[in-house]
């Protein structure tokens with residue numbers, strides 16, 4: 461379980477005007493074992509924020525504390541530790557996976573980054589990871605192009621889980637998927653969160669989908685958090701006009717835990 465605390469984080473991308481920070485003094489917190497949904501339209505700064513949290517995007521101000529320790533640290537040892545604790549899954553499973561590697565090879569590679577595993581332990585770990593994300597073990601020896609978009613996204617998820625992270629950042633991971641497949645991937649995220657006690661930062665632009673997996677929702681607009689509240693409150697009594705507009709603009713997503721999970 462991992463606790464994330466972000467305070468006053470500011471990101472200005474090189475070349476953009478000083479007045480237009482992509483992330484403008486954002487503060488948020490993800491208590492251990494909970495999911496924070498971050499929602500906002502395209503360009504609102506969600507990915508810049510996620511990138512700054514993991515150090516992929518330089519931040520010009522603010523602090524990121526992971527389990528109470530400064531994350532934007534320079535020592536190799538601390539970066540390595542952070543790389544294990546925080547895993548990121550991105551929108552596009554087509555580019556995220558190596559096209560020449562089977563699901564099994566991808567998962568073995570990830571599972572052995574931080575620890576040695578013998579042959580039997582590797583096989584067991586692959587089976588375990590595929591099970592966690594609801595993938596049929598018979599798909600293990602397929603290449604990405606032999607899998608559906610939803611299956612590829614599940615392989616990406618399994619790869620992220622292979623290092624036993626405490627915090628998972630899921631950036632628009634269902635956006636490229638068909639609506640019915642989105643629903644089953646969302647259910648998988650919810651189950652994983654519960655079973656593994658993961659902390660999750662779930663980023664998306666579809667507010668009902670984000671609400672489906674989140675304990676708390678933060679609404680981002682023009683680089684700022686305009687509203688942040690428990691999911692029930694956001695759904696029942698949204699305060700900000702932008703939150704209301706987001707709720708009104710998307711048809712709600714029909715999801716049920718019993719839906720087919722290997723799509």
Ligand SMILES: Nc1ncnc2c1ncn2[C@@H]1O[C@H](COP(=O)(O)OP(=O)(O)OP(=O)(O)O)[C@@H](O)[C@H]1O
Nearest residue numbers: 473474476482500501502503504505506507508509
């Ligand atoms: N590498 C970059 N260089 C310059 N500007 C950037 C860069 N990356 C993002 N931006 C700008 O920062 C702002 C926020 O972009 P960001 O990708 O963080 O938003 P987002 O909410 O994640 O959008 P989307 O939902 O489309 O992914 C946008 O105005 C974008 O044009």
